[in-house]
Amino acid sequence: MKCLRGTSWLKQSRIYGVNQSRRSLIAIGAGLLGASCEKPKAPSETGGTMRAYGERAPAEKIVRTVREATASAGSGSSRTPLQDLYGTITPSSLHFERHHSGVPALDSSTHEVTVHGLVERPLVFSMEALRRFPSVSRTHFLECAGNGAGEQQGNPAPDLQRSHGLLSCTEWTGVPLKLVLAEAGLKPEAKWMIAEGADAARMARSIPIAKALDDALLAYGQNGEALRPEQGYPVRLLLPGWEGNVNVKWLHRLLLAAEPAWSAKETGSYTDLMADGKSQIFTFEMEARSVITFPSGGQKMGGGAGAYEVSGLAWSGRGKIESVEVSTDGGRTWAKAELQAPVLSKSLTRFRHAWQWDGKEAWIQSRCVDETGYLQPTREELVGARGLNSVYHYHAIKAWRVAADGSVNHV
Amino acid sequence: MFRFAIIFAAVLCAQDKPSGIGKPANAEKLRALDITVFPDGKGLPAGRGTAVAGKLVYKEKCAVCHGDHGEGREKQYGALKGGMGSLATAKPMKTVGSYWPYATTVWDYIHRAMPYEHPRSLSSDEVYAVTAFVLNINGIIPETLELNERTLPKVEMPNRNGFVPDARPDIRSKR
Incomplete structure (x- = not known):
């Protein structure tokens, strides 16, 4: 010994x-x-070695589904396996992605954010300079505006990852944008801020100044460590509750202006085409939405009839979730679900509902109300108001069908 | 003295006096960095090009993805033309010609993001020329019209008045 x-x-x-x-x-x-020592006869019962950077257990295999949109790598999306996650926080390595021109390899020691245009003092901030400002950490969801476009058009995905997986929730750390803008000194004519990334395509979006001065962050931290490259390393714009695309990653320039730029990504895409042929533009907030994560498409209720916990997620880009209701009879009756505390603004809220399944076919669904009183609509109500081609900001109720053998399918 | 310091600090905060973080932007660097073009033409550099010239640049640098005539290739490489009159139908076709409200956006996007593999590799004249070509195949401008920093903002796009402000919440749900 x-x-x-x-x-x-x-x-x-x-x-x-x-x-x-x-x-x-x-x-x-x-x-x-x-x-004078002999080797031990039995193998050691001590465990494995420590790791400088941790990894999950080898048997744990859940991954994002990656879809390349072009022949060239890096333009496309990957979806979060929401059906396999616990609680409300998305691990950084499973956060959904949407890139328009690949993930740039940026050096945080040389990266700069330039603030110019309608400001008193055009300024350049190194990452070191940005970290000198007072920092805050806040937990917020991010959802791609196109999360669920297929659902609207009547092509529901077979499982939650493919139907709702352009959604994640993270603790973000950074500097309130208003502090950075105050440093440069906004001129009164500055009504819009054009945020541009340092990706190959220099993706750019125009943001109303009121949001920039409200709860916007320049985020450099994600779940306690530096942003992942695919989440905008070393710094991204974070606009809590607003469609994913405006949360510009790899942020390198903020141009203050009197008017929006009408950039390609705010006109040619991310605009909501209505049935009359007109398109709503500058539609930023993600509206109240909820979905059942268990039991959901592709899963199995293996134990036969009896007690199950129905669980799911609810969120709103306009604030806190007020209540969630669950129906297990195709929407005829609804029961109030239990919300897991704390319920945070513009963040994912976990809900739970105890269900005695009678072993017969059942349609299950959830609906939520946010703190503004907005009730999540049915698909029929959404399509009635917007038609079938608005593509973005779909947020209707999602139903799953539980078969008598316990298998769960999309409806 | 201490009390004076507190008052002094409070006055500083109230006036949004800068704390000295960050360094002044270099004017020359700013000019290179600022690639944003606005609908009124602000941000457009001097230069010129016609669809005739643009056709050659397009064939060499754009056709491999967008097709020889801007017809697109598969869903990912969207068509650059067509779709006029389709927006209110069951199968809307959103293209530069049928959907984009401003010609300046076409210039801005080609300049900042295209060709996909080598963005910002085109000269200003080449961007004016390719922009002219894309507008011409949509029937928006004649083949010989010279686009430059003065004429481009005057081009009237078919869907110029097709956009309305965010009208949400627009769905009245019933329990």
Whole structure:
């Protein structure tokens, strides 16, 4: 026993660089002890080694589904496996992605954010400079405006990852944008802010100044560490509750202007085409939405009739979730679900509902109300107001069909 | 003295006096960095091009993805033309010609993001020319019209008045 300890201590002392003369002394001592020592007969029952950067258990395999949109790599989307996650926080490595021209490899030691246009003092901020400002951490969901376009058009996805997976929730850390703008000094004519990324396509969006001065962040932290490259490393714009695309990643320029730029991504796409041929533009807030994560498409209620917990997520870009209701009879009756505290503004809220399944076919669905009183609509109500081609900001009720054998399918 | 310091700090905050974080932007660097073009033409550099010239640039640098005549290729490489009159139908076709409200956006986007593999590799004249070509195949401008920083903002796009402000909440749900 003493012998083994001596040997392992020796290994450690080498790793940690104990000075040479002392190490030699220990080596001699260990050698002397080792000579009179036998190896243990049974293998060691101690566990594996430590890791400098952690990884999940080898048996855990859930991943994002990655879809390349062009022949060139990096333009497309990947979806979060919401059906397999616990609680409300999305691990950074499973956060959904949407890139329009790949993930740039930026160097945080040289990256700069320039603030110019209608300001008193055009300024350039290094990452070191941005981290000198007071910082805040806030938990917010991010959802792609196109999350669920297929649902609207009557092509529902077979599982939650593909139907709702352009949604994630993270603790973001950064500097309130208003502090950075105050440093540059806004001129009174500055009504819009054009945010531009340093990706190959220089993706740019125009933001009303009121949002920039409200709860906007320049975020450099995600779930306690630096942003992942695919989430905008080293710094992104974070506009809580607003469609994913305006949360410009790899942020390198903020241009203050009197008018919006009418950029390609705010005109040619991310505009909501109505049935009359007109399009709503500058539609930023993601409206109240909820979905059942268990049981959901592709899953199985394996235990037969009896007690199950129906669980799901609710969120609103306009504030907190006020209430969630669950129906297990195709929408005829609704029961109030339990909301997990704390219920945070513009964040994912986990809801739960105890269900005694009678073992017969059942249609299950959830609907939510946010703190503005907005009730999540049915698909029929949404299509009635907007038609079938608005594509973006779809947020209607989602139903799953539980078959008598416990298998769950999309409706 | 201490009280004076507190009052002084409060006055500083109230006046939004800068804290000195960040460094002044270099004017020359700013000019290179600022690629935003507005509908009124602000941000457009000097330059010129026609659809005739643009056709050659397009064939060499754009056709591989967008097709020889701007017809697009698969869903990912959207068509650059067509779709006029389709927006209120069951199968709307959103293209530069049928959907985009401003010609300046076409210039801005080609300049900042195209060709996809080598964005910002076109000269200003080439961007004016390719913009002219894309507008011409949509029947919006004649083949010989010279686009430059003065004529481009005057081009009237078919869907110029097709956009309305966010009208939400627009759905009245019933329990």
